[in-house]
Amino acid sequence: MDIQKQITVTAPLLPSLDDFLPYLQDIWERKWITNNGYYHQELEKALCEYLKVPYISLFTNGTLPLICALQALRITGEVITTPYSFVATTHSLWWNGIKPVFVDIDSDTCNIDVDKIESAITPKTTAIMPVHVYGKPCDVKRIQEIADKYGLKVIYDAAHAFGVEVDGRSVLEVGDMSTLSFHATKVFNTVEGGALVCCDEKTKQRIDYLKNFGFAGETTIVAPGINGKMDEVRSAYGLLNLKQVDKAIEARRKVAVCYREVLRDVPGISFMEDMPGVRHNYSYFPVFVNAEKYGMTRDELYFKMKEHGVLGRRYFYPLISEFSTYRGLESARLENLSVACKIADSVICLPIHHELGVEEIDRILSLIVL
Numbered sequence: 001m002d003i004q005k006q007i008t009v010t011a012p013l014l015p016s017l018d019d020f021l022p023y024l025q026d027i028w029e030r031k032w033i034t035n036n037g038y039y040h041q042e043l044e045k046a047l048c049e050y051l052k053v054p055y056i057s058l059f060t061n062g063t064l065p066l067i068c069a070l071q072a073l074r075i076t077g078e079v080i081t082t083p084y085s086f087v088a089t090t091h092s093l094w095w096n097g098i099k100p101v102f103v104d105i106d107s108d109t110c111n112i113d114v115d116k117i118e119s120a121i122t123p124k125t126t127a128i129m130p131v132h133v134y135g136k137p138c139d140v141k142r143i144q145e146i147a148d149k150y151g152l153k154v155i156y157d158a159a160h161a162f163g164v165e166v167d168g169r170s171v172l173e174v175g176d177m178s179t180l181s182f183h184a185t186k187v188f189n190t191v192e193g194g195a196l197v198c199c200d201e202k203t204k205q206r207i208d209y210l211k212n213f214g215f216a217g218e219t220t221i222v223a224p225g226i227n228g229k230m231d232e233v234r235s236a237y238g239l240l241n242l243k244q245v246d247k248a249i250e251a252r253r254k255v256a257v258c259y260r261e262v263l264r265d266v267p268g269i270s271f272m273e274d275m276p277g278v279r280h281n282y283s284y285f286p287v288f289v290n291a292e293k294y295g296m297t298r299d300e301l302y303f304k305m306k307e308h309g310v311l312g313r314r315y316f317y318p319l320i321s322e323f324s325t326y327r328g329l330e331s332a333r334l335e336n337l338s339v340a341c342k343i344a345d346s347v348i349c350l351p352i353h354h355e356l357g358v359e360e361i362d363r364i365l366s367l368i369v370l
């Protein structure tokens, strides 16, 4: 066992305390600490501008906007989704009494395989819930064509896609709605937090009702809403973090460049390149281990790294479809998801964050280069 300091897969982007204290002081003076306060409104405005989206509604985490998006669009029956994601994607369907229908993924992007969506559509299908996995944009054009053809809604779980743009336009603008997570481990965080992006004012209003118990006035309830509100303290924290997120993304990009330079020459290790015309956020750096060519299985490498204090993560293993809640579904059968299975068994996400230094990167790479 190495006595060196552990290297974690990510590190939270934190605003400086010196900057944060005056904001806290101001909140204390205002004595308005939640329910669409000053900082909540400021952060929504600032995020619309930064993300180049028309309407955003802040939430207390990234799971509730998924649940509320399904409520707002009145989605029922079956929803087509991917097994290769964080469990919250599918859990949001379960909490709405919706049956998830898993479709296999594309081996190049790890996103839902658009060629396999149509054959999963049944008379009960009402929507598609794709995920921009690792912040790599889905084939949004094809997905919209299929949705239009069959009259389906599209809700993107864009938890990984903060700030991602395609040809200068936000990837959050496509589909009916997109959701974000501002969890501590994400590129942009508010400790815990999240948001729902939509395209018109009426929808934004409805979302704002839904996240506040359905209150549309002092004594008027327009829907069986939930409590999903973000508070003033975390909104202020978010405003400060937003000012430094570009710098953090640039630091992450440099880490990715270092990894690629060295790993390009390692047989049996593959990784993803940048896509043309895309502004990436470098939220994750997945590598895929081909055990035969590399001479070691994914788990052997994963545990070797762990033993030496390098904590990669097997995102996403196991597949969501393998958890007991979902295992019994017809679409969870392994033969339906052979690409996703193969990728889940070969992936390790290497540490990547704004503070990762050259020495640490070398230490990580020396464990992988045999």
Ligand SMILES: *Cc1c(COP(=O)(O)O)cnc(C)c1O
Pocket (backbone or CB within 6 Å): 061, 062, 063, 064, 085, 086, 088, 089, 131, 157, 159, 160, 181, 182, 183, 192, 193, 194
């Ligand atoms: C992080 C994440 C979520 C949930 O976000 P929370 O803020 O932790 O609730 C949802 N989907 C994906 C793909 C995520 O990575």
